[in-house]
Amino acid sequence: MPSSKVRFIAPAAVMGGGFSTKSFHAALRTRPDFIACDAGSTDWGPYYLGAAKSWAGYRQTRRDLERMVLGALDIGVPLLIGSAGFTGSDAGLAWFRGIVEDILAAAGRTARIATIRTEQPKDWVLGKVRGGRTWGLDGRPELTEEGVGRAARIVAMMGPEPYAEALDAGAQIVLAGRSSDAAIYAAVPLMRGIAPGPAWHMGKTVECGYAIEEPIGAGECIVGEVDDEGFTVRPVGGRSRCTVRSVAAQMLYENATPYLLREPPGTLDTSAARYIQLDEHSVRVEGATFRPEPYSVRLEGVDQLGYRSMCLFGVRDPAVVRGVAEYTAAITDLVHRTAQDRYGLDRDAYTFGFRRYGYDAVLGDAEPNAANGHEGCYEIGLVAEAVAAEQELAHEIVSGAMPFFMHGVRVPGVANSANGALAYAPSVVDVGAVFTWSVWHGAALDHPMEPFTLEVSDSAGTREMVTS
Structure with missing residues (x-):
């Protein structure tokens, strides 16, 4: 059903990096529609994908995840985690789900959990190569069959549609493999009918949580709301603030241009965006647009x-x-x-x-x-x-x-x-x-769910295959 406004919490910059517990409890009182967090990156180099390991250990990850899982269940809103296990490998995703199950068991709670696998069988990638449906990114040469054969592991970076399918299947906690960072936050607004320009710009802006606040070391959760005209963000806790500069700068993070961002369904264009300082702590952003394009995903392999x-x-x-x-x-x-x-x-x-x-x-x-x-x-x-x-x-x-x-x-x-x-x-x-x-290549898809496998189950372990 279309919604005029969607509220969210972005607790942390990355799962395992820590955040203020006091701020998070205050954020829960803002009546969010969902909570989301990014748990992975390619910034740390190719080792973590090759080894199928996370940079953050069990204790770091559980410390952050426990507050998010129990907080989301307490207020009855979904929790979305992207790049769970850090790189999107099947092994990393399974490790991450195990932590969620440990948390629920210790708290005597149950939840309906969705996992979305993004590690790709080589036969699927080879089919794309043979069909001429892959291309090099950032100056890479064309992907070859030999290159696919040598790769130790290949993942595909998903867009927002698999999150929507998981939520439609009744998931309370969504654990996705390799994911577009912005898609983690854009998924719920998009499925509720929010215009794609504001939804995607909000997703890109809050993907790193408190990275958009000053001082960043305060570690305060970001809360906000997005509508068809734009979005508003602010930290919760009183020790930090969002400024026009701190918010606008996020478009440059991991991006070659401050105006264009290629996502699986198309391109976000922020060249006409306006950043407005509403008060000492809050910033309003309006004016971004989104141009639909043939659907594609990025393949990452080592x-x-x-x-x-x-x-x-x-x-x-x-x-x-x-x-x-x-x-x-x-x-x-x-x-x-x-x-x-x-x-x-x-x-x-x-x-x-x-x-x-x-x-x-x-x-x-x-x-x-x-x-x-x-x-x-x-x-x-x-x-x-x-x-x-x-x-x-x-x-x-x-x-x-x-x-x-x-x-x-x-x-x-x-x-x-x-x-x-x-x-x-x-x-x-x-x-x-x-x-x-x-492997750092684009791949054309026939459908947004084509390379991904969604499973939904309760925390006791009864699983059902929803789609793949």
């Missing part, structure tokens, strides 16, 4: 490169600091020269190198201070790292390089050899599997 080991050590000899590029290059050359003899490795079977912290680790070759000959650095932390097909090999490559750190390399201005201070013992740390983004 290849495993091998296994990484690393060693952290510091140098502060002025001669080494001045010649650190030559120092690390000489060590790297020694590793390459001995790789075949020591480990039976050809040059293309591994990687070895350094990250120079305190020198140019953040920007690398683009560091302007390095290009301008900036002086003043007196100590550098170095991370030596190797990636190989097996963890043991990566470990041996780094451990085999350690004598070179200490006394295997001559540095101009040093009488005998360089000297490094090892940060830890054991000195070589095995990091584990290493992944790289390999």
Whole structure:
């Protein structure tokens, strides 16, 4: 049924990041129509999708989720969680659902739970490739059958329609795999008849919760309402406020332009948006439009490169600091020269190198201070790292390089050899599997639910397949 106004709560920036309990309780009293939260991202790199793990542990996640689950049930409104398990993998989604069930069991509560799976079988992706219905994003080349075959895991980023189907099926708690962040919040307004421009602009604005308030460290929940003309947002608690600047800036977050945002059903255009400071804490936004386009989703996938080991050590000899590029290059050359003899490795079977912290680790070759000959650095932390097909090999490559750190390399201005201070013992740390983004492509859909599987069940475990 069409609704003239839809109220919401955006409790946190990301599940596991924490938020104010006092603020959340106050937010529940604003009579929201739904509560929603994003639980995942690609910002943290490809490892989490490859390993099917979340950046936040069980305790972090449960702490935040418990307040949301019980709060939503107490006031009788749905709770929508997007990218549950962090990356949309089936394993991550199942782990996340297990936490919800632990919460309900501990509280003696029950709920109807929907899970929406977004990890894709390779046969489905191959069908899209063979049909010419995929394309590279952000300059990526076309996706190939070989590329799909190499991928360790591929997920599709869903839009708002699967949330609507879950709610229509009676779900009180919706746990979605990989999801558009804005769709988590736009779904309920859209299904209640709110105009798509305001609904999508609101979704994009509040996707990171208290990121739109000043100061952001207050961690206060964002509440608001959206209608056919626009939306209003404010933090609850009195320690922070929304400003025109803090709200408008969110369109730049994870976005190449402050005016256009491509979503599965089309493109949000905020070029005509107006931001109005209503009072000290509240901002009203109007004027965004939404242009429907052929339905598509983003596919995200990773290849495993091998296994990484690393060693952290510091140098502060002025001669080494001045010649650190030559120092690390000489060590790297020694590793390459001995790789075949020591480990039976050809040059293309591994990687070895350094990250120079305190020198140019953040920007690398683009560091302007390095290009301008900036002086003043007196100590550098170095991370030596190797990636190989097996963890043991990566470990041996780094451990085999350690004598070179200490006394295997001559540095101009040093009488005998360089000297490094090892940060830890054991000195070589095995990091584990290493992944790289390999699938970052659009895929055309015949229907918004085509690649997604929706299951609805009660918290006791009786499940029913609704659609796929």
